[in-house]
Amino acid sequence: MTENNTEYNNFRIAVPAKFEEVYTHVYFAENKTGESMNKTLLPSYQTILIFSFGATPWLLSKENSRIPVDKYLVIGPVKQAFEYTLPPGAEILTVNFKHDAFYRFFRHASIPEHVPMNPAAQLEEDCFSILWHQLSKISDVNGKVNHILTFCEPYLAYRNKIAGQLASFGERSLDRIKSIAQENKQTERNTQLNHKKHFGYSAKEHNRFTRFLEAVNLIQTLASGNAKVDWFEIVAECGYYDQSQLIKDFKHYINxxxxxxxxxQQDICNPIT
Structure with a gap:
């Protein structure tokens, strides 16, 4: 979702081609109104690094406790929707890691969901604190993004061969795990473990999420064209058994x-589209 006006602004920033294997995009939002802006972020199965400038925003955990975003934090992979609040004067810049990129930076693929992690502890001591202070002195949003990309590039490790194959596999009619296992003369179990290790979730989890995301995007497309949503069409187009299975997935991911x-949906941000 993208909104642009003189008081509340949010938009996506594309990354240069050389970084497209690592990041999907960078997201910027600022609240110049006199009221707090409450939003819901859809799951993305991505890990995100959030930088905060100005007033302190917060996330709402599964246990309904407020998690402040003090300068920066990491969360993910984001497997379920969560709410966040931007108070007046808040400004955030969010880096969205793609596929196995988080593992390539930090040597593990996931952290406790909805629990902040200090990324500096995973690299050089206090390096992200230094980065935040550098970013806080850059007024231009694109300048901030370019600085982040330049700063992070030296820490990026080479990609694991199996992880690269899993990320780039595009033949939807074939079983990704089975095909890559055969190609590398590995067991399917070993390939599944590689998927979990490098991505932070199983292939089965991601297949279910992809089906849900297709339903979300189809609903948004129909709604944007003022067309009446035919739920049986959604079920058929997205590969659900029936409407109850569709409802179950929506309850699971976004409650x-x-x-x-x-x-x-106007108050819900889709980080994928």
């Missing part, structure tokens, strides 16, 4: 029924 998602 809303498909009908309520359609009603409130």
């Amino acid at each position: 809303l029924s498909p009908t309520n998602y359609l009603k409130f």
Whole structure:
């Protein structure tokens, strides 16, 4: 979702081609209104690094406790929707890691969900604190993004061969795990473990999420064209057994029924589209 006005601004920033294997995009939002802005972020199965400037925003955990974003934190892979609040004067810049990129930087693929992690502890001591202070002196958003990319590049490790094959596998009619296992003369179990190790989630988890995301994007497309949503069409197009399975996935990922998602989608940010 993208909104642009004189008081609340948020937009996506594409990364240069050389970084497209590592990041999907960078997201910027600022609240210049006199009221707090409450948003819901859809799951993305990506790990995100959030930099905060100005007033302190916060996330709402599964246990309904507030997690402040003090300068920076890492969260993910984001497997379920969560709420966040931007108070007046808040400004955030969010880096979205792609596929196995988080593992390539930090040597592990996941952290406790909805729990902040200090990324500096995984690299050189206090390096991200230094980066935050450098970013805080750059007023231009694109300048901040370029500085982040330049800063992070030396820490990026070479990609594991199997992880690269898993990330780039595009033949939807074939079983990704089985195909890559055969290609590398490995067991399917070993390939599954490689997937979990480098991505932070199983291939089965991601297949379910991809189906849900297709449903979300189809609903958004129909809604944007003012077309009436035919739920049976959604079920058929996205490969669900029936409408109850569709509802179950929406409840699982965003704790809303498909009908309520359609009603409130303007307040929900989709990090993928």
